[in-house]
Amino acid sequence: MRQFDRHQGLVAPMDRANVDTDLIIPKQFLKSIKRTGFGPNLFDELRYLDEGYPGQDVANRPLNPDFVLNQSRYQGASVLLARRNFGCGSSREHAPWALEDFGFRVIIAPSFADIFYNNAFKNGLLLITFDEATVDRLFQEAEAEEGYRLDVDLESQQVITPHGETLTFEVDSFRKQCLLEGLDDIGLTLKDGDAIADFEQRHRQARPWLFRQAG
Amino acid sequence: MAGQTLYDKLWSRHLVKERDDGTALIYIDRHLLHEVTSPQAFEGLRLAGRKPWRLDTNLATPDHNVPTTLKERAEGNAGIVDPVSRIQVETLDDNCTSFGIEEFRINDARQGIVHVVGPEQGATQPGMTVVCGDSHTATHGAFGALAHGIGTSEVEHVLATQCLIQHKMKNLQVRVEGELGLGVTAKDIVLAVIGKIGTAGGTGYAIEFAGSAIRELSMEGRMTICNMAIEAGARVGLVAVDDTTIEYLRRRPFAPSEKYLDAAVADWRELVSDADAAFDKVVELDAAAIEPQVTWGTSPEMVAGVGAQVPDPAAAGDETVQQGVSRALEYMGLQVGQQITDIQLDKVFIGSCTNSRIEDLREASRVAKGRKVADTIQLAMVVPGSGLVKRQAEEEGLDKIFLEAGFEWREPGCSMCLAMNADKLGTGEHCASTSNRNFEGRQGYGGRTHLVSPAMAAAAAIAGHFVDVRDFGAGRAANDDSQVQEA
Numbered sequence: 001m002r003q004f005d006r007h008q009g010l011v012a013p014m015d016r017a018n019v020d021t022d023l024i025i026p027k028q029f030l031k032s033i034k035r036t037g038f039g040p041n042l043f044d045e046l047r048y049l050d051e052g053y054p055g056q057d058v059a060n061r062p063l064n065p066d067f068v069l070n071q072s073r074y075q076g077a078s079v080l081l082a083r084r085n086f087g088c089g090s091s092r093e094h095a096p097w098a099l100e101d102f103g104f105r106v107i108i109a110p111s112f113a114d115i116f117y118n119n120a121f122k123n124g125l126l127l128i129t130f131d132e133a134t135v136d137r138l139f140q141e142a143e144a145e146e147g148y149r150l151d152v153d154l155e156s157q158q159v160i161t162p163h164g165e166t167l168t169f170e171v172d173s174f175r176k177q178c179l180l181e182g183l184d185d186i187g188l189t190l191k192d193g194d195a196i197a198d199f200e201q202r203h204r205q206a207r208p209w210l211f212r213q214a215g
Numbered sequence: 216m217a218g219q220t221l222y223d224k225l226w227s228r229h230l231v232k233e234r235d236d237g238t239a240l241i242y243i244d245r246h247l248l249h250e251v252t253s254p255q256a257f258e259g260l261r262l263a264g265r266k267p268w269r270l271d272t273n274l275a276t277p278d279h280n281v282p283t284t285l286k287e288r289a290e291g292n293a294g295i296v297d298p299v300s301r302i303q304v305e306t307l308d309d310n311c312t313s314f315g316i317e318e319f320r321i322n323d324a325r326q327g328i329v330h331v332v333g334p335e336q337g338a339t340q341p342g343m344t345v346v347c348g349d350s351h352t353a354t355h356g357a358f359g360a361l362a363h364g365i366g367t368s369e370v371e372h373v374l375a376t377q378c379l380i381q382h383k384m385k386n387l388q389v390r391v392e393g394e395l396g397l398g399v400t401a402k403d404i405v406l407a408v409i410g411k412i413g414t415a416g417g418t419g420y421a422i423e424f425a426g427s428a429i430r431e432l433s434m435e436g437r438m439t440i441c442n443m444a445i446e447a448g449a450r451v452g453l454v455a456v457d458d459t460t461i462e463y464l465r466r467r468p469f470a471p472s473e474k475y476l477d478a479a480v481a482d483w484r485e486l487v488s489d490a491d492a493a494f495d496k497v498v499e500l501d502a503a504a505i506e507p508q509v510t511w512g513t514s515p516e517m518v519a520g521v522g523a524q525v526p527d528p529a530a531a532g533d534e535t536v537q538q539g540v541s542r543a544l545e546y547m548g549l550q551v552g553q554q555i556t557d558i559q560l561d562k563v564f565i566g567s568c569t570n571s572r573i574e575d576l577r578e579a580s581r582v583a584k585g586r587k588v589a590d591t592i593q594l595a596m597v598v599p600g601s602g603l604v605k606r607q608a609e610e611e612g613l614d615k616i617f618l619e620a621g622f623e624w625r626e627p628g629c630s631m632c633l634a635m636n637a638d639k640l641g642t643g644e645h646c647a648s649t650s651n652r653n654f655e656g657r658q659g660y661g662g663r664t665h666l667v668s669p670a671m672a673a674a675a676a677i678a679g680h681f682v683d684v685r686d687f688g689a690g691r692a693a694n695d696d697s698q699v700q701e702a
Contacts, residue, residue: 015538016538016539016542017535017536017538017539018414018415018514018539020514020652020654022633022652022654022655022656022657023654023655023656026656026660027633027634027635027657028635030251030279030635031251031280031297031299031300031302031303031635032299033254033255033258033302033303033306034255035255035258035367045655045656045660051660051661054299055299083535084415084535085414085415085418085448088414088415088448089350089445089652089654090349090350090364090652091252091348091349091350091352091364091365091366092251092252092366093252093255093348093366093367093368096366111415111418113415113418113448114418114419114448114449114450115350115363115364115365115366115445115450118365118366118369119366119367119368119369122366122368122369123368172236172237172238172382173236173237174234174236174237174238174380177236184263185368185372185380186263186265186371186372186375186376189240189372189375189376189378189380190375190376192231192232192240192378193376195231195232195240196231196240196242196268196376196377196378199231199232199242200242200269200377203242207342207479207482208475209340209471209472209475209476209478209479210244210340210342210343211271212271212469
């Protein structure tokens with residue numbers, strides 16, 4: 001997994017609540033059997049004025065000039081500012097793959113959907129939750145000031161605004177450690193292989209019907 | 216000490232290890248796979264040189280991409296016209312073959328939507344942990360199993376380690392007490408719950424659905440409710456085990472053998488929340504007050520009783536919510552104050568992991584029987600959840616009822632719930648759909664989805680617009696057909 005320690009980046013404000021995973025990456029792009037290449041179709045239905053399909057060259061598609069990521073001042077944005085319940089809907093990991101592939105490293109919102117939250121951290125994205133009032137203020141600043149950047153430091157769990165304001169965020173220690181070190185969590189779990197095997201043996205004795213060959 | 220909730224019990228039973236960082240390793244008993252969220256996980260295993268930890272927990276079937284017309288299905292994978300879809304289904308077959316995982320392939324009679332297939336086979340059992348790379352895995356919680364959707368990284372993690380790294384959720388009890396009105400179904404209950412608590416109301420919680428109205432439901436009805444826990448923000452939906460659960464499981468292919476059945480049943484009986492269990496939050500609904508529900512917007516929480524009007528954004532809460540409602544009305548092409556029953560429809564879809572089981576098809580067929588789909592409806596389709604549901608429906612003559620009424624009778628799959636195959640809405644088209652998500656573009660680019668029960672969808676197909684199914688004399692969905700009033 002891609003490592004994350006500190007990131008400073010341009011902020012793009014996406015002023016819309018309940019952004020669902022269908023909106024982040026529409027279903028026709030889920031037919032890919034790869035993990036990469038989803039960036040050009042991130043927010044496809046908002047970004048383009050026509051209907052997208054897999055394998056298409058997006059260079060000639062008509063862009064929606066009203067969509068935030070198409071505005072010149074937000075080109076190169078790597079911090080997405082979003083509203084409540086971001087990432088609701090399906091479990092498709094293609095959603096964080098698309099966000100990461102597009103170039104986002106950090107998403108800030110008042111709340112995230114559970115499965116999306118989990119998937120994002122497994123792909124090197126840092127999701128930060130602030131209260132609604134703080135997010136509102138960041139929206140106002142990012143919209144008012146062109147070139148608005150945030151400095152995000154995972155180790156100290158701080159976001160520093162261009163005005164020098166420091167905002168502290170919470171993140172659980174396991175996810176933090178995985179991001180800081182870019183850890184492969186399967187490898188970590190397999191270090192507990194003996195504990196898993198012991199559990200499995202007790203589980204089989206207590207409930208043999210859960211093991212088909214026993215039946 | 217306070218008693219344990221059902222969720223607490225399921226958690227303790229599968230706890231391998233609590234780690235210093237506050238996470239826990241949880242053992243997984245059943246892993247269901249389909250073609251969309253598994254290819255990258257298998258590739259990950261290969262790249263790392265890892266093997267599945269335990270083969271017999273895995274069961275796979277293609278569902279999201281499969282075509283539903285007999286013409287395409289007749290040729291198996293080769294008949295899938297879209298080459299990208301075909302490759303994905305073939306990749307599942309190849310992966311299952313090379314890793315030794317049991318799969319019900321495209322034209323196996325047991326193939327179907329993974330959340331219909333698991334319970335139907337008895338592969339979902341009380342007390343199990345069940346995961347799948349699909350958010351509607353919550354469905355299996357209807358059996359008193361701890362079931363939730365996972366991403367592809369976690370699919371790979373489960374294949375490699377038989378475990379997941381988890382944080383314990385909080386407990387939310389949704390109590391639905393009293394008796395449902397005639398023609399009001401499990402789908403209406405869950406839509407009413409989502410309308411009440413919102414699409415983020417259950418975030419961070421495992422929801423246990425309880426109360427007399429839930430106890431009265433069949434397993435199909437309970438699955439419909441748990442299926443949509445995720446639309447209330449909760450990864451997990453649960454219903455306690457009772458006689459209905461145990462009867463459903465008897466003699467299913469993957470169910471415990473005779474040798475273990477008594478022990479298993481005794482074990483399953485423990486899977487209820489203790490009387491003194493503490494929930495972090497409790498929400499109550501009066502079953503008798505629930506009307507047939509229709510969503511009017513682009514989020515499942517944008518829902519109202521069929522007798523209501525399209526709401527005014529100005530009355531919808533804070534500024535963020537108001538903006539959401541305004542945007543939804545514009546996308547849906549609806550006017551403030553318009554009667555829900557005045558919404559004209561173009562297509563009707565009866566199917567999906569929410570509502571494609573035999574009881575759902577019976578419920579819709581009772582409304583369709585002896586009637587005709589309105590001329591203004593371009594397409595009304597019924598897509599059974601599995602090959603076995605389809606076979607049973609045909610044995611009961613339901614296919615003939617639908618066909619005579621003007622519905623299409625299709626082959627099993629996810630179909631127009633998410634439109635990954637050829638079944639989709641055109642731009643601007645309104646659809647009465649028994650599926651679970653009404654997001655923008657969900658059923659096709661620019662398509663407009665209204666979520667309803669199977670009976671409401673069938674009635675809408677006949678009328679050409681939404682109608683109160685209770686005016687159609689529709690029977691109450693129940694196990695006992697004798698309760699049903701014919702129209």
